[in-house]
Amino acid sequence: MSKCEQCIVRQFNSLKHLSKEELLRISACKTSKTIKKGEVLFSEGEHLNGVFCIKDGVCKVSKMSENGRNQIISLVQKGNLLGERSLVSEEVSNLKAVALNDMEVCFIPKEEIIRDLEKNNTFTMSILKDMATSLKSADNLIVDMAQKTVKQRLAEALLHLHTKFNNDSEGYIGVHLSREDIANIIGTATESAIRLLSDLKKKKIIEFHGKEIKILDEIALEKIAQGF
Amino acid sequence: MSKCEQCIVRQFNSLKHLSKEELLRISACKTSKTIKKGEVLFSEGEHLNGVFCIKDGVCKVSKMSENGRNQIISLVQKGNLLGERSLVSEEVSNLKAVALNDMEVCFIPKEEIIRDLEKNNTFTMSILKDMATSLKSADNLIVDMAQKTVKQRLAEALLHLHTKFNNDSEGYIGVHLSREDIANIIGTATESAIRLLSDLKKKKIIEFHGKEIKILDEIALEKIAQGF
DNA sequence: TTTAAAATATGATATTTGTCAGCTTTTCGA
């Protein structure tokens, strides 16, 4: 079992505010897991009872609508914590998390980390800031979903993916999403997503080969996102 | 200047976790305001630097989309805190708050209440829980906005308003919203909202006289919200 | 490797929703 104190990933999230002693305790109780592409980290209706610290890989966090369609709320990647809300809620999860590629994660049980929440105020404040940030981007997403056209939302999503997963030397977006995933991010039918992607390709604004997508004309995409 | 300790409203939000001493300090620095219907509590781009505690009245919290249309994110009423996020963020507000009726509010400066966040962990945890709850409902709203039709969203919104503002003896929704406000809650054109409301009225599912709206057939509305 | 299943792609069409125009009713300030 590796030690949290030596884990680089910790530097990228709220865990960096824990003391050596606190980290030792967390190290002792956490469980490391390898999660294969397509596997489920947790499901809707499940008691989460802890947080995941993502060491490597990306997962999609989604929720089923009453219409029976899946909406992807966010993509969570290396360095992030996942499931923070379970720490302050007794309710079951309303979200589902599925690995988009092979992942390395650590699971820290709620009962252990809750002690730090109660004693280490810097840590609590950091979690609070995280949630405030999530809340702000959730608000922005609500506005986009409610007010923008599918075309705008696709442009927006591509720009966002490009910024967030820009870890490919050739400029390709560093995460492989199916057309269905893309449709579920922007909240539309798969066919519509495919059509709009093809349009963007025809207009030389993006380029793709299967799931490898690259933005060619960022300015044009930004204009589309803004409604032009 | 009234004392927070004797204020009933405090019992309904995180301020209830403050000690007598803390409340005395807050009492001393807060400012009470009367805000008339239609007046702005704060605008997008403004430094908020504190929280509002709503003693009476309701306000709409909204954000402009890049398309130039206004999206109402939430309605905040008596007992609630408003602007909690400003406590842990240095950024300007991305939201705007406008009174829907005459309001009584207290404004507590950030620099005072931040002390309590740093020292009173029960208070911090309570704020954290609030944010977690907000985040959960924001997630649900994202899904609804992305996946549901305008008709479904209207039904949903009416049910939600009925539950949240059910303080009228005749069963009318206890807050007066213009047709434009309703459209801005569900993310559609005013004309579309008007048309769908008329439809529901024709089908005897709701009843309204101007801004007085009453639900007649809750079951039917629930079915519509679910897509039938 | 072969082959069935899944994913991607495209066309035709139906449905939903937005926009514009014109009208009526309500509200509110002079």
Next chain:
DNA sequence: TCGAAAAGCTGACAAATATCATATTTTAAA
């Protein structure tokens, strides 16, 4: 109380999007 402005309403039409059908390509399992 009057009259203008705002809000509410309705119809006609255009644009956006979903749905269904079907073909093609890719993926993954036997």
